[in-house]
Amino acid sequence: AQSVTQPDIHITVSEGASLELRCNYSYGATPYLFWYVQSPGQGLQLLLKYFSGDTLVQGIKGFEAEFKRSQSSFNLRKPSVHWSDAAEYFCAVAHNAGNMLTFGGGTRLMVKP
Amino acid sequence: DTGVSQDPRHKITKRGQNVTFRCDPISEHNRLYWYRQTLGQGPEFLTYFQNEAQLEKSRLLSDRFSAERPKGSFSTLEIQRTEQGDSAMYLCASSFGLAQMGEQYFGPGTRLTVT
Numbered sequence: 001a002q003s004v005t006q007p008d009i010h011i012t013v014s015e016g017a018s019l020e021l022r023c024n025y026s027y028g029a030t031p032y033l034f035w036y037v038q039s040p041g042q043g044l045q046l047l048l049k050y051f052s053g054d055t056l057v058q059g060i061k062g063f064e065a066e067f068k069r070s071q072s073s074f075n076l077r078k079p080s081v082h083w084s085d086a087a088e089y090f091c092a093v094a095h096n097a098g099n100m101l102t103f104g105g106g107t108r109l110m111v112k113p
Numbered sequence: 114d115t116g117v118s119q120d121p122r123h124k125i126t127k128r129g130q131n132v133t134f135r136c137d138p139i140s141e142h143n144r145l146y147w148y149r150q151t152l153g154q155g156p157e158f159l160t161y162f163q164n165e166a167q168l169e170k171s172r173l174l175s176d177r178f179s180a181e182r183p184k185g186s187f188s189t190l191e192i193q194r195t196e197q198g199d200s201a202m203y204l205c206a207s208s209f210g211l212a213q214m215g216e217q218y219f220g221p222g223t224r225l226t227v228t
Contacts, residue, residue, distance in 0.1 A: 004155075043204065043219040044156070044204070044206075044219040045219075046218070090155050090156070092155075100158040100161060100169060100171075101146075101156070101217060102158070103156050103157070104155050105155050106154070
């Protein structure tokens with residue numbers, strides 16, 4: 001069965017600093033990978049996705065993620081964090097792009113001024 | 114395109130009562146999903162529909178839970194004889210896809226509190 005691990009439950013970074021959120025997945029075949037963001041009281045918003053091709057994918061709000069098959073990872077990065085990025089971030093995997101998502105436990109990002 | 118909508122946004126009910134939630138997907142989307150999210154956790158898959166057919170159900174979906182999508186448009190999720198453990202955020206998502214493709218777009222969720 002597929003699974004997703006986000007090792008960091010909470011991360012605090014200073015505004016303007018770089019960010020990397022970790023995601024490791026377990027799945028036998030080529031996964032479809034996603035990052036979603038959830039702000040308080042809001043639904044999940046898709047940041048970016050990886051289906052195939054270039055392993056470095058660009059998303060909205062200046063985020064990017066890199067798929068590394070050898071490490072079973074799909075880490076999310078941003079070069080300079082803004083206070084509005086404070087939210088909960090979820091990594092997810094699907095065994096095809098139209099099927100159910102398996103989510104990690106999430107990483108709560110706090111941004112210090 | 115108004116996005117995925119869910120109604121109600123909040124529901125407080127007493128243990129043992131039945132509740133029903135509604136989800137309206139993005140209009141051209143043929144797939145509709147229900148997830149449950151408890152505090153501090155990621156969403157967990159409950160069930161999904163392709164058009165009006167319910168194609169997959171999680172083992173989390175006990176026999177007290179039933180979901181329908183009668184005309185392949187909106188969907189309802191009913192919980193009978195609610196228990197305190199049912200307290201959670203219930204999320205609906207939709208996507209457009211055939212054999213592949215189609216990322217899921219989520220609604221704002223219905224927060225259920227069972228007292």
